[in-house]
Amino acid sequence: MIxxxxxxxxxxxxxTSDTRNYPWHREADIHDYDDAVDHMITRMSRKDGLSLxxxxxxxxxxxxxxxxxxxxxxxxxxxxxxxxxxxxxGPVARHIEIFAKRNGMSYDIGADADDEVVYxxxxxxxxxxxxxxxxxxxxxxxxxxxxxxxxxxxxxAAPSMDGEQASEEEQMNMLGMxxxxxxxxxxx
Amino acid sequence: MKFENAxxxxxxxxxxxxxxxxxxxxxxxxxxxxKFTPEFFDEMEEELGLxxxxxxxxxxxx
Numbered sequence: 055m056i057x058x059x060x061x062x063x064x065x066x067x068x069x070t071s072d073t074r075n076y077p078w079h080r081e082a083d084i085h086d087y088d089d090a091v092d093h094m095i096t097r098m099s100r101k102d103g104l105s106l107x108x109x110x111x112x113x114x115x116x117x118x119x120x121x122x123x124x125x126x127x128x129x130x131x132x133x134x135x136x137x138x139x140x141x142x143x144g145p146v147a148r149h150i151e152i153f154a155k156r157n158g159m160s161y162d163i164g165a166d167a168d169d170e171v172v173y174x175x176x177x178x179x180x181x182x183x184x185x186x187x188x189x190x191x192x193x194x195x196x197x198x199x200x201x202x203x204x205x206x207x208x209x210x211a212a213p214s215m216d217g218e219q220a221s222e223e224e225q226m227n228m229l230g231m232x233x234x235x236x237x238x239x240x241x242x
Numbered sequence: 243m244k245f246e247n248a249x250x251x252x253x254x255x256x257x258x259x260x261x262x263x264x265x266x267x268x269x270x271x272x273x274x275x276x277k278f279t280p281e282f283f284d285e286m287e288e289e290l291g292l293x294x295x296x297x298x299x300x301x302x303x304x
Contacts (some may be wrong), residue, residue, distance in 0.1 A: 087262075087271070091278040122249045136245070141265055143249040144256020148283040155292045165253040 077132025090138050091145045094124065098149065111154050116164020121147045256280060 084090045097103045103124075110120045124146060125139040134142075147163065154161040220228070259280045266276065287293075 087266070088277045118250050118253055119246070121253065122246050125249065126245065140245070140248045140252050141262050142278075143252035144280075145278040145283065147253040148256065148280070152283065152287055152290070152292065155287070156290060163253065163257070165250045165257070 078129055078136070080132055082135040082138065083133045084138070085135075087138070087142065090134055090142045093133065094128065094142065094146050095149055097128070098124070098146075098153070107150060107153060108157070111150075111157075111159050111161060114160070114162070116162045117147050117150050117154070118143075118164040120150055 084093055098107055107120060107124075110123070111117075121143050125134065125143060128134040129136050129139050147165070151161060151163065257280070261276065261279060266272070
């Protein structure tokens with residue numbers, strides 16, 4: 055018997071799954087423009103919605119991005135159809151802007167910014183220069199590493215006691231290697 | 243087009259004072275009966291005593 059080693063879907067397996075269980079595959083709950091905007095404003099007025107919007111604004115997230123997040127949530131729950139979500143993006147963003155103004159928060163609409171990130175040589179150079187500056191303190195690290203290498207590091211190593219070490223003669227005595235023994239060894 | 247880009251376009255056109263007229267026509271709704279228009283939010287700002295978009299632009303010009 056051949057053991058199956060590839061963990062991949064069987065051709066045609068997608069036809070066997072029941073996609074009707076996804077909320078966005080069913081009919082949306084709200085179809086009316088005003089009802090949809092009202093739903094989003096009510097949702098943003100609730101404690102969880104308020105805290106989310108407030109936190110994202112504090113993180114200087116553009117209002118367009120916050121709007122996208124909130125609308126995608128509504129679409130994923132099956133509350134709004136995706137077309138309706140796009141249509142009501144303006145009023146939702148405007149409401150978030152008013153919320154930011156009321157709370158004295160700085161904000162950026164972010165509707166003019168392009169999603170496509172275009173890199174230029176000067177931008178890349180600037181980023182690389184910043185990286186070099188960030189790495190600068192690491193140059194001092196080798197000296198510190200050398201100092202650490204000189205000191206005993208093992209678990210069984212003796213603690214460093216500068217100026218308190220026994221002299222070489224004392225150490226030889228402690229090891230039992232006295233001059234007398236050396237002579238006897240020599241005679242033997 | 244990505245969803246985020248479509249949202250940005252929608253926001254931009256709403257800020258320019260445009261409404262989805264074709265959408266309302268298709269649904270046989272009268273655009274005059276719509277509550278959440280750009281003017282509605284401008285009035286809301288005024289009622290709350292906040293600076294409207296136009297006033298901010300004037301300040302920036304000064």
